[in-house]
Amino acid sequence: MVVLSQSVAHINLPTINSFDSNFTQIPVVDLSNPDAQIHIVNACREVGFFKVVNHGVPMEMVTSLETQAMSFFKLPQQHKDKAAPFGYGNKCIGQRGDTGWVEYLLLGTNTGLIAQDSPAIFPHDFWLMIRKYLAALEKLTCEVLEKMADGLNIEPRTVLSRLVSAEKSDSYFRINHYPASDQTKLGFGEHTDPQIISVIRSNNVSGLEIALKDGTWVQVPPDPTSFFITVDDCLQVLTNGRFKSVKHRVITESLKERISMIHFGGPPPNEKIAPIASLMEEGEESLYREFTWDDYKKAAFNTKLACNRISFFEKCPA
Numbered sequence: 102m103v104v105l106s107q108s109v110a111h112i113n114l115p116t117i118n119s120f121d122s123n124f125t126q127i128p129v130v131d132l133s134n135p136d137a138q139i140h141i142v143n144a145c146r147e148v149g150f151f152k153v154v155n156h157g158v159p160m161e162m163v164t165s166l167e168t169q170a171m172s173f174f175k176l177p178q179q180h181k182d183k184a185a186p187f188g189y190g191n192k193c194i195g196q197r198g199d200t201g202w203v204e205y206l207l208l209g210t211n212t213g214l215i216a217q218d219s220p221a222i223f224p225h226d227f228w229l230m231i232r233k234y235l236a237a238l239e240k241l242t243c244e245v246l247e248k249m250a251d252g253l254n255i256e257p258r259t260v261l262s263r264l265v266s267a268e269k270s271d272s273y274f275r276i277n278h279y280p281a282s283d284q285t286k287l288g289f290g291e292h293t294d295p296q297i298i299s300v301i302r303s304n305n306v307s308g309l310e311i312a313l314k315d316g317t318w319v320q321v322p323p324d325p326t327s328f329f330i331t332v333d334d335c336l337q338v339l340t341n342g343r344f345k346s347v348k349h350r351v352i353t354e355s356l357k358e359r360i361s362m363i364h365f366g367g368p369p370p371n372e373k374i375a376p377i378a379s380l381m382e383e384g385e386e387s388l389y390r391e392f393t394w395d396d397y398k399k400a401a402f403n404t405k406l407a408c409n410r411i412s413f414f415e416k417c418p419a
């Protein structure tokens with residue numbers, strides 16, 4: 102695994118109010134439903150976001166990792182700062198000056214190891230739990246992507262999942278901790294995720310919001326027993342714009358701390374990201390210039406959080 106960010110000193114952040122909306126219905130997909138593939142495709146077309154239930158991931162695995170992560174975040178700041186070389190970051194997101202009311206651990210899942218080398222900072226158990234969780238989340242990601250391929254009538258059904266399960270797949274894992282505050286805070290600014298799909302799980306504390314197609318922001322009621330899926334930028338390209346990556350953000354307004362764990366399913370670096378041939382109608386042209394995940398990442402990881410990264414690769418930017 103690889104280090105992605107550095108810790109920094111405290112930074113004052115703006116406070117932000119969020120909007121309420123009449124939209125209360127986040128699409129829910131029951132993975133044990135024989136029609137799940139239809140519901141997945143509808144949710145991706147209409148919202149770019151859905152919740153999955155009956156996902157088969159043991160809750161005990163999730164809660165024990167969350168407990169370990171929480172113990173880490175409770176450590177004195179100077180101890181946590183020693184974990185900067187292992188992906189710990191505090192209030193700074195990315196390299197372009199974005200800030201948020203959040204501290205986190207951010208790991209790349211395909212590059213070597215961190216864990217055993219750092220027993221003084223992280224208990225060995227923590228890394229074992231992370232590995233188990235990542236394996237379960239990769240499996241869940243693949244199941245969702247295979248059902249998605251079924252729903253899109255594309256073959257083989259592994260056309261999307263193989264991108265995330267390949268030996269060199271470049272996925273990420275992030276644990277975000279949003280400390281309690283008596284003020285409304287911008288936890289994580291609005292953005293789309295660059296990868297294929299992301300799978301978010303949080304404790305029972307609200308904060309996550311998504312933007313609907315018309316630009317209205319809606320709150321996502323937390324559900325610690327379920328997972329939330331976002332359509333990411335690469336999936337938008339793979340479906341030639343049939344699915345749009347969903348803008349989301351975290352606004353915390355709670356005296357309770359929020360903790361979330363996110364698996365970002367990404368392809369191997371040299372994988373060409375282009376619309377899936379069997380999805381294209383006769384005469385349909387790609388809306389995007391050809392690029393690899395490595396090209397996308399190099400461009401994306403050099404942008405501010407709120408940037409519309411996908412527009413760099415559109416043939417006719419909107």
Ligand SMILES: C=C1C[C@]23C[C@@]1(O)CC[C@H]2[C@@]12CC[C@H](O)[C@@](C)(C(=O)O1)[C@H]2[C@@H]3C(=O)O
Pocket residue numbers: 105106194195196197199207273275292293294295296365401402403404405406
């Ligand atoms: C400001 C940034 C943080 C980010 C890299 C970027 O330059 C733009 C994309 C950001 C994002 C959003 C989703 C994930 O949290 C993340 C790990 C990713 O893959 O893209 C973050 C990046 C990050 O925190 O480094």
Ligand SMILES: O=C(O)CCC(=O)C(=O)O
Pocket residue numbers: 275277289294301303309349350351361363
């Ligand atoms: O913490 C969350 O609930 C979501 C955070 C997020 O969108 C991200 O880390 O990319």
Ligand SMILES: [Fe+2]
Pocket residue numbers: 292293294299349
């Ligand atoms: Fe995100």
